[in-house]
Amino acid sequence: MDDCLQALADPRRRQIVELLLEQDRPVGELVQALPIAQSGVSRHLRILKDAGLVHVRAQGQQRIYGLRPERFEELSTWLDRYRALWEERLDRFETVLKQAQSAKADKES
Amino acid sequence: MSGRQVIERVWDAPLDVVWELWATPKGLSSWWGPNGFTVEVLTMELHEGGTFSYTMRASSPEMAEKMKAGGRPSEFTVNATYTDVQPKTTLAYKSPFGPEFMFTSVTFEEAADGVHMTLVIDATKPEMTGGAAGGWRSAVDKFAAHLATMS
Known part of the structure; x- marks a missing residue:
């Protein structure tokens, strides 16, 4: 449970969660919506994924993220x-x- | 769970007795811990910024074993800080909760039918997270609200 709380304690990651609440999104869309570089978005997504809060699936060349x-x-x-x-x-x-x-x-x- | 939890109770007892059970180590430790646990109050500095700390430990080997089996420690110490203390009126403290804080406050008011107690539990306060919309708690609330619109 602690890793969940830790993951959600970051305002940027909560922003990602909010974007994913609306719908599942590919990484590119998240990068566009956020004022940070792709590497930063990927790092946040990895933390959210490790905490079990998001899942990822491949769709063609794209990786689509969604909430669990x-x-x-x-x-x-x-x-x-x-x-x-x-x-x-x-x-x-x-x-x-x-x-x-x-x-x-x-x-x- | 909504942004804030409020529990109200009325105690048919004098305020002095109620306060003593909340604001003395001996009083508090007599009811604070769940069955099967003993509570030892380490510090109770009754003023704003004062420390409120206690150790909760399994009171029997069986309970210790049960905790261990569940992957939880059989003994742990909580280090909290009083945020407001008004004798016989208010007792408020913040305790570490995940990466943030849990805020608990209890107020007492004497009335004809006894002491009215109001307990407020706040998982996070916006002002404590730099105004960042209430910490992780807001994410969980938003998720719950989203679920509600779908059903």
């Missing part, structure tokens, strides 16, 4: 789980709070 939805869904699910973890933690808080109060009441009575 499952990785994004994983990230999204993982964030949902974070909320669930807090809900559980607060349930424990409630239990401990009740114990603290009854202990206090015992002391005072």
Whole structure:
């Protein structure tokens, strides 16, 4: 998961992800849309690919890049789980709070 | 998950008791860790910029084994920094989260029916990523929004 976050932490790579959200694109189109050299685009694409966020397929002479939805869904699910973890933690808080109060009441009575 | 998570609870208890459980090492460690884990608070410097760090470790060999099998460490330390502390009112900190930060803040307000607690979890804040539209989080949100338009 960390490599996914690392990959998406870069604003240029997020821009690439946004372009690929619209549709799959060949490298040339991405180079045209971005103010960086082809080598830079290729490097970013390699990082995104290594993180499992994009896939590539050959179409004739062209290499077409697209997003891998499952990785994004994983990230999204993982964030949902974070909320669930807090809900559980607060349930424990409630239990401990009740114990603290009854202990206090015992002391005072 | 939307850009920001808010959890609200009402505690039927005095504010003093609630605050003590959040803002003392002994209090916090009594509920912070999940079952099967013990939490040791290392530092709790209750002021803006102060350190909040703790170690969470598996409390039994079985749990340690389970973590190891899942490829996770059986013990880890979290080093967070308080971003806002107002006694008995606000406790906010940021903790490392991937390459960025997770922002957590909890506020308390006394009311007739008890202490109203509001917990806000923010995976990233735009101002912390140089205004770059909220870090990796924005990419995930945009993806979710895109999926929604397709279905």
